[in-house]
Amino acid sequence: MRTVQDLVTALRTAADTAPEPFDILGGVAARRRRRTRRRHRAAFAAAAVVTIVVAGTLALRGAHGAQPIAARPAMPTTPATQPSWAGAPSPERQPTADEVWPEAVFLMPKKAADGSAYRLQTAISPTEVLVMAEASFEKAGRIEVYDLKAHTSRVVVPMPQHPKGYFEQGAVAGDTYIAWWGTTPESPGWADFWVAPREGGAPVKVGEVRGGLADVDQMAVTRDHVIWSPAAGGVYRMPISGGAPERIPGTDGLWLTDWPSAVDVRDLWYGSGPPSSPETNQSVLADLKTGARKDVGGIRPAGVTGWRCSTTWCYGSDGQSTVISRTDGSAMRTVPGLMLSGTIHGGRFAEGGAGVYDLATGRTGQVMARTAEGEASSRAVGTSASPTLVYYWNALPIVFKDPCAGPSPGTQDCVPAPARPGKDFKVLNLAAIPPPG
């Protein structure tokens, strides 16, 4: 006869000798993308609804001088019976974006007059945002420009009809054109590019690409080209007047950010494969118009990682603080406890978890839907295929419904689902924040 101790030992042994899992994090990220592609008309929605972001809470706590909290615990060795992930402290009340930048936060309806849902892409002026209006799951939408001050919108271009399985992706704006690309997520390895006049007009198909070139991360449009960088790096362009795609010389290992800038880190990833790790340092800032290549690694202070530079500002982390300087190395300062991540938006803004941080002024505004009690929940980020200039969230307080709160919890998953009452978003338009000084 066996004993209970035999069972305990058998279970432990089985667990300890279980084959090492493959890349679980990568698997979860891939599933998130796939699921989103199924649920939404466009795959970019994977980046649209961002779940929080406790790092932001921590970052902002740090900004108040509190002890910074390590975001990366060492691999614990405690037995499985004693889960050891430390709970995060409750967030403190931090100024919201509307308090910090009242001139840059606007109310905007979630839906167009005909009921189409708005998905924001980016800002194209201090008062205008580029939006995709999505009629329904199957029906192609249109691209509109919504005026945040006048509360009016104009249709830029109706989306062309496509066979089922085709999805329009994030739109970008240039001086002359609006551009977007489309893909078929269920049969990858193909993409097409489109433009329409910025002032409005008919859509024009620029061309199609296949294979690695179709694995688009970021995009831009000029007066004569659509420009993009695929997941594997390199920056390519295709003439709007028609013609074959070509690689822009000297762009091996670079990814597009804000045209004409390209960098040697991959932070904006919508194609396949992982982004650059947060610790990777950027060392190149290229100007694809002039061909100039700036070494921004030389000004990175020793011991600082996660170095990122726009044409005006750089930041990195020494593990306890964020180190910020101008791209020429001047005006260096250290902000204890602040944690920033990712690409720099609009030349001077970086995401610090629940907030957006202005590298130029040192001000932080939280961009987050909240409950009436002030609990942060979620926000959306513009889904443009360029570093977006808009963040938006539910204007009214959200409500969490806990399916396990009842007297007799069932076996449903107890993951609280937020309800988002009201008809408006609040939108932070980074292009409406005045330049410092």
Next chain:
Amino acid sequence: MDHTFDDFVRARASALFRYAYVLTGNVDDAADLVQDALLRVGDAWPRVIRKDDPEGYVRTVMARQHISRWRTTRRERLVAETPEHGYIDDRLDADNQLWIEVRGLPPKQRAVLVLRYYEDLPDTEIARILGISPGTVRSQAARALDKLRIRRQAAKEEV
């Protein structure tokens, strides 16, 4: 994006996978279960991280998903009869034989055993996690122990 969630997954994926492995009894289902649970939990991460024990919460979601998945499909996957590892040590071999039999149990019975003898949880807590009564926990555990020819210990079951 939400780096703290990524960090949590990086730090705890291995432990969660081992837990999923003993719950499901095979590698493929374990990987599925961990990823499904993390996908759901990731969406609600701000709420989860505010709890005292986020990992415990993830484990609860996993246990419930394991059970509800079985309820949905109402079928048990066939388990391989061949051990996945070759052992020389007799002790390990005995463990492995017992593990093979555990894998052959119905999912709910296996879940009760895993929660009780791997997670070391009291029956009341197991009842809460699985959404069944403590009486059902005891009867399921008793049935499973009988099948495995394990002598029941009063002390353990009184926890």
